[in-house]
Amino acid sequence: MAEGSVLMHEDEQHENVPAFEFVNVNSTEFHIGTFRDLWLEVLNPEVYSHCATAPEVEDVEFIEEMGIEPKTLEELKHICGADSLKRGHEDPDSLPSDPHLSTLKLRKRRQDYKETLTRDTLDRHEVYANELEMISVGKKPESPGDLIPEGEMVLTFNIMYPVLFQRFKRVRAFQTVHVLGSQRLTELRDAICCVSDLQVFGEFSSTPDMVPQFISKDHYKSAFFFFNGTFFNDTRFPECRDISETTREWARSRGFPHFRTAKMEDASFYDLRMKVGFPYYYTHQGDCEHVLILTDIRLVHQDDCLDVKLYPLITHKHRVVTRKCSVCHLYISRWITSSDALAPTDPCLFCDQCFRMFHYDDEGNKLGDFLAYAYVDPGTFN
Amino acid sequence: MEHFREPVKTDCEELLARFQATESVRYEQFLEIWRDMNFSSIYYGKPEPSERRRFARLILSVVSPYFFPPYTFQIRVGGLFLLYGLFNSQLVTPREKIRVSLKDWKDVMQFQRDAVNAQHYDVVYIFRKLLTDKAFYFTAMPIPLFYREKKEDGRKMKICEEFVDPSSRPQELVTTDMLEEIANIHEHYEGLKKSVFAEPDPNLDLIQKNLVPKLNGAILTYSNWQWNRTESEQQDDEEGPSNQESSRRAQLLASIKSRSYGQAVEASKSRRHRQTQLVPAAEAEFSLKVTPKKKRKPSLKTRTQYRFNTQGNESEGLNVTRVWCMSAVKEEKAPEKRKKKFNWNPEKSSDPT
Numbered sequence: 025m026a027e028g029s030v031l032m033h034e035d036e037q038h039e040n041v042p043a044f045e046f047v048n049v050n051s052t053e054f055h056i057g058t059f060r061d062l063w064l065e066v067l068n069p070e071v072y073s074h075c076a077t078a079p080e081v082e083d084v085e086f087i088e089e090m091g092i093e094p095k096t097l098e099e100l101k102h103i104c105g106a107d108s109l110k111r112g113h114e115d116p117d118s119l120p121s122d123p124h125l126s127t128l129k130l131r132k133r134r135q136d137y138k139e140t141l142t143r144d145t146l147d148r149h150e151v152y153a154n155e156l157e158m159i160s161v162g163k164k165p166e167s168p169g170d171l172i173p174e175g176e177m178v179l180t181f182n183i184m185y186p187v188l189f190q191r192f193k194r195v196r197a198f199q200t201v202h203v204l205g206s207q208r209l210t211e212l213r214d215a216i217c218c219v220s221d222l223q224v225f226g227e228f229s230s231t232p233d234m235v236p237q238f239i240s241k242d243h244y245k246s247a248f249f250f251f252n253g254t255f256f257n258d259t260r261f262p263e264c265r266d267i268s269e270t271t272r273e274w275a276r277s278r279g280f281p282h283f284r285t286a287k288m289e290d291a292s293f294y295d296l297r298m299k300v301g302f303p304y305y306y307t308h309q310g311d312c313e314h315v316l317i318l319t320d321i322r323l324v325h326q327d328d329c330l331d332v333k334l335y336p337l338i339t340h341k342h343r344v345v346t347r348k349c350s351v352c353h354l355y356i357s358r359w360i361t362s363s364d365a366l367a368p369t370d371p372c373l374f375c376d377q378c379f380r381m382f383h384y385d386d387e388g389n390k391l392g393d394f395l396a397y398a399y400v401d402p403g404t405f406n
Numbered sequence: 407m408e409h410f411r412e413p414v415k416t417d418c419e420e421l422l423a424r425f426q427a428t429e430s431v432r433y434e435q436f437l438e439i440w441r442d443m444n445f446s447s448i449y450y451g452k453p454e455p456s457e458r459r460r461f462a463r464l465i466l467s468v469v470s471p472y473f474f475p476p477y478t479f480q481i482r483v484g485g486l487f488l489l490y491g492l493f494n495s496q497l498v499t500p501r502e503k504i505r506v507s508l509k510d511w512k513d514v515m516q517f518q519r520d521a522v523n524a525q526h527y528d529v530v531y532i533f534r535k536l537l538t539d540k541a542f543y544f545t546a547m548p549i550p551l552f553y554r555e556k557k558e559d560g561r562k563m564k565i566c567e568e569f570v571d572p573s574s575r576p577q578e579l580v581t582t583d584m585l586e587e588i589a590n591i592h593e594h595y596e597g598l599k600k601s602v603f604a605e606p607d608p609n610l611d612l613i614q615k616n617l618v619p620k621l622n623g624a625i626l627t628y629s630n631w632q633w634n635r636t637e638s639e640q641q642d643d644e645e646g647p648s649n650q651e652s653s654r655r656a657q658l659l660a661s662i663k664s665r666s667y668g669q670a671v672e673a674s675k676s677r678r679h680r681q682t683q684l685v686p687a688a689e690a691e692f693s694l695k696v697t698p699k700k701k702r703k704p705s706l707k708t709r710t711q712y713r714f715n716t717q718g719n720e721s722e723g724l725n726v727t728r729v730w731c732m733s734a735v736k737e738e739k740a741p742e743k744r745k746k747k748f749n750w751n752p753e754k755s756s757d758p759t
Contacts, residue, residue, distance in 0.1 A: 042546045100531045106494035126413035301551025319552045322545040327500040
């Protein structure tokens with residue numbers, strides 16, 4: 025009996041060591057919590073701790089384990105020091121004029137080509153990307169209570185945008201989010217930003233100042249994740265509905281195997297069994313569907329952002345070209361009009377100021393006949 | 407960044423090959439080669455934003471497989487030294503980390519034990535230095551996976567043959583366990599035969615009596631032969647008779663082939679109009695190489711511009727308002743000269759023309 029349980033244990037271990045199911049595409053399915061325990065079992069806690077061990081302690085340990093003289097260690101340190109890797113003082117920005125490494129040959133060719141182009145050195149998107157990075161890089165929390173515990177897992181998700189627009193058809197636009205293994209699925213759901221959450225419904229041509237502040241996120245709170253045969257529904261609010269029911273009903277009538285349901289707010293990532301690199305599913309606003317991929321799982325590292333409050337942490341966002349107002353070509357559009365006799369096209373986009381100047385007189389009376397809707401640019405998240 | 411994968415691989419393999427040629431696992435030897443090649447300059451160059459980080463990530467992911475099996479111990483030591491060198495000479499802060507997956511970790515531990523047992527102090531020291539420097543990410547998979555499209559881009563791990571021990575499949579197949587098993591079965595079989603027939607029937611002697619020793623002997627002879635052959639191949643690499651012989655044979659084969667393809671079969675009368683023609687081999691190869699270039703649809707911008715240009719020509723001259731924006735066009739831009747795109751693979755595309 026005891027033997028049997030040991031065997032079971034080993035089986036379980038083996039099953040939860042991720043391996044490739046298809047080479048370089050996705051991994052086999054494994055339980056994330058058990059996977060973490062396996063790592064912690066084989067590692068010395070010092071290896072993943074947030075603070076460095078004192079070098080003296082390290083030296084003594086090394087001498088004891090290897091059974092060598094302190095003199096030998098000094099010699100080793102001298103030989104193996106990282107300083108000897110560099111050769112003299114060279115400027116890392118300049119390439120050697122006659123490189124012999126093939127990487128450098130390629131880079132030199134590329135750089136020479138780049139110099140023929142006239143380009144602004146820093147574009148706006150790079151600036152934003154840098155800003156985004158600055159928020160999180162090497163951040164330590166203000167209060168020690170917010171420090172991420174050692175040995176926590178960091179999961180990286182790529183969340184694709186749905187193909188809502190023709191221009192998203194050829195690029196795979198996505199945002200990258202880091203979450204902690206102990207966090208709930210709802211925390212990931214709240215971190216995903218999508219324009220369809222921000223839409224405002226209604227026609228406001230006669231009362232342009234009355235645009236309500238409620239967006240669809242506040243109206244329709246239902247959402248679900250589909251991970252590995254289970255629908256995780258968001259049921260935090262009374263107005264949430266099980267929107268996965270339609271799908272399950274459909275599947276049942278087509279003879280698919282039964283799908284389980286669970287509550288999103290009850291599940292943490294450690295409870296899940298998942299495959300790395302495998303496409304999963306997130307649906308909100310009824311039919312706004314995102315594919316999401318778990319790209320990476322690893323133990324948290326000393327150099328990571330260590331503030332729990334900053335997680336889920338967005339590290340990459342696809343940047344969309346914003347649509348400008350068709351009058352001034354300067355500001356991002358806020359209004360969209362249709363059946364508008366004054367506009368050159370139908371529909372037509374306007375920024376707030378141009379819209380008012382163009383469609384209303386000084387007293388704010390509506391001029392002409394048109395329908396106006398609030399417009400949320402997909403580039404709002406840039 | 408992916409374009410750098412191939413050259414990086416070439417460079418690293420060159421370094422490792424030179425390290426292999428020294429037939430040593432000492433760090434001094436490695437350092438000498440490293441400095442001779444000035445390997446830390448691989449990070450140099452005027453950086454584009456975030457390019458350095460991506461490059462560091464790439465090069466570490468290219469090198470780390472050399473630290474794991476199936477490579478020989480020496481190459482794995484070289485891989486470790488290379489990782490150490492690259493990790494310490496990278497130019498970004500915080501430094502990019504080396505990814506180790508859970509599955510590979512037990513190989514790493516075995517490697518460390520081997521190094522300790524063989525008293526390679528420098529190897530153990532460097533490995534421990536990397537650990538205390540927190541140079542590793544402990545991950546699920548060796549690379550992040552994001553369902554990339556399948557393209558033949560060298561991302562697939564091609565194992566560098568020279569760095570692996572010569573394979574010995576027969577030896578792997580015939581292990582002591584296996585031999586014991588066969589001996590048992592054989593015994594059982596003989597016993598069964600005896601129990602069925604009172605006296606041994608010569609018609610049933612289908613299997614040799616001394617099967618196991620013979621099998622073992624055959625494997626030993628084979629491995630001896632293989633070993634001798636690799637030895638001799640290494641010895642007479644340049645002027646060995648076997649080498650010449652094989653090249654002579656290859657020439658003979660080539661000439662036979664060329665003769666047989668050199669004669670076009672004359673078609674029958676009914677097909678005279680479709681007489682076969684000889685195409686010189688080189689040309690045929692060339693025609694294969696030139697794949698029809700994909701015709702790209704012009705971009706949305708050019709298409710729109712084209713559309714509006716034609717419309718504008720029909721209605722008026724230059725002084726048109728653009729329909730999709732309300733202000734008049736201030737000045738018509740001179741058509742820009744198309745910029746030449748950067749060519750990542752000059753050897754490939756500038757083929758014989």
